[in-house]
Amino acid sequence: MNGREDHAQNPPVALAETPRPGLLSAGDYTGGPLGSELQPARVQPGNGAVYRVGKWPTYTAELAAGPGRDATLGNCSMCHSVTYITQQPPLPAATWEAEVHKMIKAFGAPIQEATAKEIITYLQTHYTPETRKE
Structure with missing residues (x-):
């Protein structure tokens, strides 16, 4: 058979x-x-x-306008969606700094130190519990 x-x-x-x-x-x-x-x-x-x-949403999240937005969008989206930034609970400022450094050191993100500082400042300005607007 x-x-x-x-x-x-x-x-x-x-x-x-x-x-x-x-x-x-x-x-x-x-x-x-x-x-x-x-x-x-x-x-x-x-x-x-x-x-x-x-299904996971197929749209690209809109990041808040401001200095550092383009650096964040351009560098972070090389490896993952910026939805990771917008759809999670807001993180404390120190955690954003640690996350950016983790992406560089642990995952090998090719981000220069000056650009990393710009990204960290942007994330701390728009995506912390104190600054995020619902």
Whole structure:
């Protein structure tokens, strides 16, 4: 028997016919013939506390206007989205300084010291608990 005939005679069955409250939905990962990938059976949405994970936003966050914005946008977005700056709780000024130095020392961000100071000042001016405008 080939994989298609076997699959037709023994179709995969979802692990649960209805989602269990409070749990993530799971599919059936039954093994099939080598080289085949069986997809989990679709589970229809039901009532109860079933959580689904959505897509990460695909937009680029808008940074606050001010001196250092272009340096922050240009340097930080070389490695990660500036959404990391805007969608987290505001950080204390000392933490922003430590974060920028961590990006340079631990992750190898190619940022000159003068530019790093400009970025730190910008982040401390706009994204601390004391300065961030909701």
